[in-house]
Amino acid sequence: MPVGSGAPAAPGLLTRxxxxxxGSIGSMLVGLVVLTAAFAPLIAPADPFAITGPSLAPPSAAHPMGTDALGRDLLSGIVHGARTSVLVAGSVGVLVLIIGGTVGTVAGYRGGRVDDLLMRATEFVQVLPVFFLAIVVIALFGPGLDRLVLVLGLASWELLARVVRAEVLALRRREFVEAARASGASPLRIVVREILPNALPAAIVYLGLLLAQVILIEASLSYLGLGDPNRISWGYLAGEAQDYLRVAWWLALFPGAAVVIAVLGMNLLADALTDVLGGRR
Structure with a gap:
């Protein structure tokens, strides 16, 4: 039986x-952020750390988003900040998908003691305070995107594992899975060819919400001065703006708007996927 019996096929799901x-607004917002990150060196007028103009210059033709207290172009900072956010969110998403997807699939398909053991491990990870754990790790080992990605990825997979497990439990007794099993397909082939393609859409819904949360965590840590000092980020720019709110409104407005656009886009896409999978559209 063709893949997709338990969930909408990928092209049809995307169209809906x-x-x-x-979905359309969310895809445009997310696409804007991703494209900005991908072509940051071409879009940014200058190096984000370079002093290119007068201090605290308001938005103008030369500097569309103004300059900061050191005379650095804010537009360049926003553009390169998108690259930082996309890099962190994408890397954490890959880690979470690999770990959570593997744990949830094995737990749901094997069941029994294996399921119990993996779910107890999931519950342990679930009670960890991710934000404060990231602060502790950065305080102990120093700031860096690699450490941030690692701690967020290792501490954020538990809910995706539960989502995947629930989908696998519902799918493993479906007719097309039983037919594949009766035809002599190996458990690995059944999982990879029949179950996972039908379980992934629900997992992607949660992943979209998680990526929005990751962007907020990275921005919050950078706002507190715990981000990577070698990379410009939206949270760092917003943090630098706090001493100049009364004289340079643009310093806080544009980084804040960038975070809102990225997070709103992710949430709108996840909401559209939830509606489609729930049969409300």
């Missing part, structure tokens, strides 16, 4: 998501 208002 993009046809909804939240």
């Amino acid at each position: 998501v993009l046809s909804s208002p939240s």
Whole structure:
């Protein structure tokens, strides 16, 4: 039986998501952020750390988003900040998908003691305070995107594992899985060819919400001065703006707007996927 019996096929799912208002707006916002990150060196007028103009210059033709207290171009900082956010969110997403997807699939398909053991490990990870754990790790080992990605990835997979496990439990007794099993397919082939393609859409919904949360955590840590000092980020720019709120409104406005656009786009896409998978569209 063809893959997709338990969930919408990928092309049809994508079409239905993009046809909804939240899906189309969310895809445009996320696409804007991703494209900005991908082409940051071409879009940014200058190096984000370079002094290119007068201090605290308001938005103008030369500096569309103004300059900061050191005379650095804010537009360049926003553009390169998108690259930092996309890099962190994408890397954490890959880690979470690998760890959570593997744990949830094995637990749901094997069941029994294996399921119990993996779920107890999941519960342990679930009670960890991710934000404060990231602060502790950075305080002990120093700031760096590699450490941030690692701690967020290792501490954020538990809910995705539960989502995947629930989907696998619902799918493993479906007719097309039983047919594949009766035809002599190995457990690995059944999982990879029949179960996972049907379980992934629900996991991607949660992953979209998680990536929005990761962007907020990275921005919050950078705002507190715990981000990578070698990379510009939106949170760092917002933190630098706090001493100049009364005289340079643009310093806080544009980094804040960038965070809102990225997080709103992720949430709208996840909401559209939830609607489609729930059969409300």
